[in-house]
Amino acid sequence: MRLQKYMAHAGAASRRKSEEMILEGRVKVNNNIVTELGFKVDEYKDRVYLDGRRLTLVKDSIYVMLNKPLGIVSTVSDEKDRKTVVDLIETDRRIYPVGRLDIDTTGLILLTDDGDITNKLMHPSKEIKKTYIATVDGTPNKRELQILRNGIKVGRETFAPAEVSILKNFENDSIIKVTIHEGRNHQVKIMFDRINHPVKKLKRISVGEIELGGLEIGNYRFLNKEEVKYLKSLK
Ligand code: URA
Secondary structure (H helix, E strand, C coil): CEHHHHHHHCCCCCHHHHHHHHHCCCEEECCEECCCCCCECCCCCCCEEECCEEECCCCCCCEEEEEECCCCECCCCCCCCCCECHHHCCCCCCCEECCCCCCCEEEEEEEECCHHHHHHHHCHHHCCCEEEEEEEECCCCHHHHHHHHHCEEECCEEECCCEEEEEEECCCEEEEEEEECCCCCCHHHHHHHHCCCCEEEEEEEEECCEECCCCCCCCEEECCHHHHHHHHHCC
16 A cells, blocks of 8 residues: 555554655655655555554445355354354454354344444344344244243243234244344344244344345355445444
8 A cells, every 4th residue: 555545544644644754754654754655555564653653444334144054153263163154255444243042043143343233233222133034843822932022031031022913834844033132142042942843044134224145154245335335224
């Protein structure tokens, strides 16, 4: 990156003004004063100083959605050396997953290096809706679905009312759309265990207004402008 561009991106001054500062001998790269306009700096290795003060690049955060495959853990690193969601994303940024999906759950997981947005998405008071498609054993009847719609007590905790609807049923199992706004460990599995229709397969399809859409399993993409705008609009 050209030195004046680096300075502008670090918020020192406009590019024109930065050029003047370079010509005035006010800018050092590592230990040397540089007066050459267009001098190339390595944004990762070089240190740039203006009037002796270090400049650092102001970087936008990154926001990625991954369709998590089976067998991948939702952490940054794993003590058993299993593959993590972060291993699937090619980036030199220090990103981490927003919340967790079980190792045997697939679907939408967001990754970012934006701590503020992560806190907002995770904070219980925000009640961000998460929607899952669950394949469960057998077909729950109306009374059983109502139990989940009323909310359940699990030990000392209460799981808030869930939205549940049967999308399809087969001879041995059914496909159910489930929306919850909490993120307790194994929440959906515990809910269906409670009504004796254990979850066989689980996939998350949305988090708030962010939808997995047609993203193939194991693939990822950067969020688009609208999606980032939505995340930043969370108060
Ligand atoms: N509920 C679960 O049981 N597992 C998940 O991975 C997510 C929600």
